[in-house]
Amino acid sequence: MDELSPKDRALELGRFEQRTLLETGRDLIESQDPEFILNNLLLISLGKLRVSTACIIVHRPGEDHYLIKKGKGLYSKLEGELLNYEPNINELEKGVYYYDELPKLFETLQLSKDAVMFHLRTSAHHIGFLCIEPTFRSETITAQEQDFLENLCLITSATLSNSIMFEELKKINRRLDRKIYDLDSLFELSKDFNQMQSIDDLSKTMKFALLGQLFINRFLFLFKEGKQVKVLVQSGLETQTPDNDPLVLFNLPRVMALDEIADFQSNDSSKNGLEAWISYLSEQKIHYILPVQSQGETLGVIGIGNKSTGQVLAGDELDFVLSLTNLVVLNIKRIQLLHEQLLNQQFQKELELARTIQEGLIPKKLPNIKGLDIVAENIPSEQIGGDYFDLFQLNDGSYLLSIADVTGKGVPAALLMANLQAMIHALALQDTTIETATGTINDFIYTNTPADIFITFFWTKIEANGKTLKFVNAGHDHPIVFRKSEADRTVKNSTQIQQFELSEGGLVLGALPTSTPYTSSYFTLEANDVVIFFTDGVTEALHHKTKKEYNLNRLKTIVAVHFNRTAKEIKEAIISDVNKFSNYTQHDDLTLIVMKKK
């Protein structure tokens, strides 16, 4: 091979360098791939300078460090590492830097004192450095080589800056795509959730969504109902949750990493419980706790671990978990409301049934009894108590009047009432006394109902002349006979009202078997006597504000005041007074019969 003269050699080298720059320029125009641009810059530098170790570090604005973006030789293994070094960017004006000028940075990179850094920059931005370690070659880098590399760095920087920006944009785009995808999934899930009727289905879908969307296979979802917290669904946890009340986790104000929580509450009474939970959750590799709020109250808490791939969840992914859990919480509430409504509907139907039964049992029209003026009123309460009354004529021409209050409400009370009515009517046909019949009814009720079910019961046989009452009172509110006293008839305008209570009889029905027979008693009515029969719906009506009971005295007073009126007027006076007292709020059935002797 021909030896070139030094002059020719320099000329040729110049041409070769020009060609390299031109080709690089062309390549840069064609490529937006930073990987390629950086690799090319490094390879050309290595080839041109005959060195084997070099790297490119890129500054990360806002974060105090450089990234080893690409390396050759020793640095090929350090790609991706971060250097903690924050440059004073405004002072970086030169194209080339030596050890003396940036000793810290050289040392951080473990470059020798002979190393050279070429500045990668555009007119507006500092990008980073091309770092050359010349230890492989014996001679120092010449001025010409340095010029060449400065030029190379200059033409590379603009494209590099663009392509880095392009990469950033691509990343942002990808994130955006992912966000849109997440939103789509949430939308689809929310449609699915809306179709679901059971909390079990919700939990299952939640489990699949977390696994499918984010590869989360470790989580624990707690839900609060009233003051009770329970584990609604979990995945991947191996042992039982601690005994401590998980309610402590519901006090967390926001999404928190497990180790953050430990510092969060230090002097609280719930500290021990919280610590127990944190240590349990960390044992189970749960890393984040996300409280889910609805209308200002935390209703659910989800604890989640890493992905099954081992990756930590990113902020966007935590957002997804939070949104998903939120959907689940809202849908649990929806389903619960639905169930309540259904139960309510069922309850309403039962009540209607009870009302129908009760209406069927109570006489719609009262028989006319010679010498007596009788009116009756039954006002069932919202929930249907067990009030019952009856009045009908017997075979011998006398009448049987009964009034009763069955314990309990709704359908069970109505059915028992129906039983009672059947027995009264059956026994009325028999040749038996009412005191014996009362014993028979008592034994029947006692045997056929639970111990806590009983009936207060009063009945009386009214002679056909409407004058004599034969009665048995089995624990019922005493009917009262009001009579203007003899003495007062002489004194004008003075009203002294005597009262007689019809109490003779025995125990309430159904409490004990009939060991001692029920007793009966007689009462003979005089003209203008007023008898009232009532249930505790009258005397125990509650005052709308003070919640005091209406009571017997008030009832007696109102009857005394209206003593001279007709039975109907007296009845209406009582009911209007009770309604005024309770402001029309009725807790129990109310039954009232007023009888006036003509």
Add this chain to the structure above:
Amino acid sequence: MMKSFTITKRQEEHITILEINGELDAHTAFKLEQQFKNLIEIEAYHIIVNCSNLQYIASAGLGVFMAYIEDIRNLGGDIKLSDMTGDVYHVFDLLGFPSLYDIHKNESEALSSYKNQK
């Protein structure tokens, strides 16, 4: 357009011979880089690069040789070059490579230089 550049690998005892064909520049350099990485991985550190069909080499191509020579020598091996055409040798020479690399006229010379080392 992708430039044409191919590598054929042969084995002569413990020595790996890479025949490189076509143009070695910024766009094709990665192929040779990959080849060197693979050889280091399988601990084949004794390498001859036969350049008889190398039509053109750009500085990025030269960089590939530089990037691995130190590693391979530290591991007890070498990258020897052989059969360069005049134009290619000219570039190597221009950039001062002959002082750094063991460059041989032909492959058998390169082979025997390895064998003599032993």
